[in-house]
Amino acid sequence: MKKAILSSALAFLVIMLLNAGLKPGDNAYAFSLKNVDGKSISLSDYSDQKGVIVVFTCNPCPYANAYEQRIIALHKNYADKGFPVVAIDPNDDKISPEDTFAKMKEKAEKKGYPFPYLKDVTQEVYKSYGATNTPHVYLLQNDGGTFKVAYVGAIDNNAMDESSVTTKYVENAIQAILSGSNPSPASTKAIGCGIKSAT
């Protein structure tokens, strides 16, 4: 009996921890998802990189669209410095029909995404990360073979107008890592459309 109580308490604690989502310093959740080219991409494929810019984003959200070119630019500017972008569409495509795999493929081709665009079909990945919005960035740092969360949140501080941006959170965080220091701020609130969950 005691054991049962203890294990259910433990299970509850685990659920609580999972629900809280990943914070700076936490180990990243390893994923393996289907890319728009049909191939599977895993976080472990990036073990030779310094880090990964994981961006939860989607097709129809105006914020995702406003940030699209900036996400492409992040990849172009930082992939060869060891920080490539991996984009993940977490939306349930029954609730959000613009986010079907076919439409994602169309978008990636039309906009010439230079990075993978993965579908979180079971929605397990975004829930494990604790993402709430699109776009929502998890900047991962490769810490001796283990990916750790270095920064969570928004890309910069003006979604609508790139020319009015005064703080580039993600770029600053990468620069901090490259210069051997910790990102500050290590987290902001991601602004955008709520992720469409099937459950």
Place this chain on the structure above:
Amino acid sequence: MRYWFAFIFCCMLISCESSAQSVNDINSDGLEAITRNLNDTTYVVNFWATWCSPCVKEIGYFEELHRQFNTSNVKVILVNLDFPNQVDRRVRPFLKEKKITADVLLVTDLDYNAWIDRIDPSWSGAIPATLIYNREKRVFLEKELTHEELFNYVSQIKL
């Protein structure tokens, strides 16, 4: 003289028409102020955008609340989070179509991280989100509300 009256009448008509659809700008200090009015009025502050489908679904309930409680001490404020450059193209036509008469405010401070915690520290930034409060009670709801939920919350909270 007659023309003068006709002119004034037309002006009044136009101003009535535009006041029904007015969208006033609000900055971060203004936002904080409308969430801190500690008096007998119960404020229902809904954060929404035309691109947010659950927001669009529930906005009629807020308008109904506004019309029903217009003369009593409940005040509905619809805070719009469309990009400011979309107001004429999307927001105004939407308000007209849905016949919205409740107050609509447009957020002009796009550095959301500078003000979002001042509304409620628990807010992830996702919408729809609704704050219902008065001098005694305060509830922040980061979710889509049904008609029943909204009216129940308001009747439980209002003084």
